[in-house]
Amino acid sequence: MMHLSWSILALTHFSWPVDGTIIGIYLLATMVAGIMVRKYVGGVDDFLVAGREMNVYLGIASLAATEFGIVTAMYTAQNSYDKGFSGASVGICTAIGMFVVGYTGFCIKPLRDAGVITIPELFRKRFGNGVQWLAGVVIVLGGLLNMGVFLRVGGEFLAVVCGFNLNKIEMVMTGLLVGVAVYTILGGMLSVLITDFMQFVIMSAGLLVITLLILHDVGWNKMVETVHAHYGAGGFNPFIAVGMGLPYLLINLIQNTAAALTWQTQIARVLAAKDSATGRKVYTRTSFFFVCRFMIPGLWGVAALAVLKPEAFNVLPAHGMMAENSLYAMPIYLSHIVPVGLMGLLIAAMLAADMSTDSSYMLAWGSVIYNDILAPFRKTPWSEKKGLLWNRFIVAIIGVFLLIWGLWYKLEGNLWDYLQLTGIIYLASMSTLLIAACYWKRANNWGAYSAIIVGAVVPMIFLFLEKTWRVPVVDPITQVQKIVAGKPETIDYLRSRIGPTASHWTGLTTFALCWVTMIVGSLLKPGAGETETMAQATKGAI
């Protein structure tokens, strides 16, 4: 356990009597609401998809709250701190993908009409039990690796903004996770929806108030001047920005559309909807939120760039934090400018954002473990009572994993790149399988197996090489290896050869290979003809 002193402690405006009370009231209200609805959970369907009784506005609140956590605020602010306004272009890519999927019903209509709980369950109908099981394993692997950094990043945000010691924040985050786990374990999706709704309101109020404060503090003109001074035209135009360009925009458009189709926490809102029309409305009407999701913290990041001087980062400890200092620019800036009282609202808003994300993610991956990884081994169906017990046990185990992984894993490189890469482990193959299952008659299990394996192996090789194959960072003038914080600086080999777009190219390659292997594998299977697609099978379904 590290014992780090934070010189920022004296700078933050966090006040225990005022801000602590606001946060305490929020936490108490959330816990009470989350636990109270447990009495409506009668069976596994209630626990995993809220009895499919969710309507449009509750769906919008839940989807928005789930997809915005502290980790989101951190990487989107970092993106804009590092890239200027161009960093917020990811939000536009995401919104386009989600709107198109919602408007057309592409894949999500047959998926909801099929009446499944998870995506791999749909794959079983088309490709068989083996594909369901393997898809479940890959989804859980990618999802948990992705979620693994949430706790640590969230804790570090609170540590910087509130001026807590890192060892204390580990206890705070553990307590928070236990609280979230309690209401998720007891109430499942019902508790998640109710608390998401409350958290959406608190989170949105906090985000808007803090944004107005920042705009008043820094001003739009100063933000524009700062971005122009640091990044030139590239700070406003992602097509010409360093480290972005077409590969960056393309992978974000493709990956975020794939997420709208298959990311279990997003698709869970479609599956919990009353019908496919409601699910589609939730998507179309939430799509613009994804522009806000990148623009609002993006403004915070740009404001930090305008205000903070390089020595502001001296408050950070040399060890124990993530790899890149720019990740902490936004929380350092907020710790300086947010006054007492509003600090409580800010922390409550960010806790709301984090808790709604954690609960939904635990439930989402838990539902896949229960429904798709354990189910194939059951000889006889479990009773509702036993099914509920297993689901609750799995959510608890995921909570324990998050604690261990969150404290152990140290991130290399940009946070958004890490999240993209771990997401691709399943997004590339699952989106390929889903589209093929819904619309391609020749698709079969050979193609499905090939795409799943390739989709998981390529990004995992990249992650492995990133950790193991490292080369020295050499000063271009002196040709001597750089030293940072008393340690020789190194960089992973692929980034040293390809540059900052290495992970974007890895992502694009993974998507392309998944489609190639799906097509080639399906066509190579001897004697395989055409079969009914899921779109045809569910045509006319209610």
Next chain:
Amino acid sequence: MAVNFWYIVMIAVLVWYSTITIYVAIRGSYDVKHMLANLKKDHADEGLPPTPGK
């Protein structure tokens, strides 16, 4: 040109998000009420215990 684009995006974000927050807060509370009522009714129809958590 590009600066104006991001200025319009920022204004759109602030206006849309403020509006949707209030609208969803009101309409969402009705959705919560109806969802819980429907679940209670469904459980009563199926003969499930209405309050298994208690």
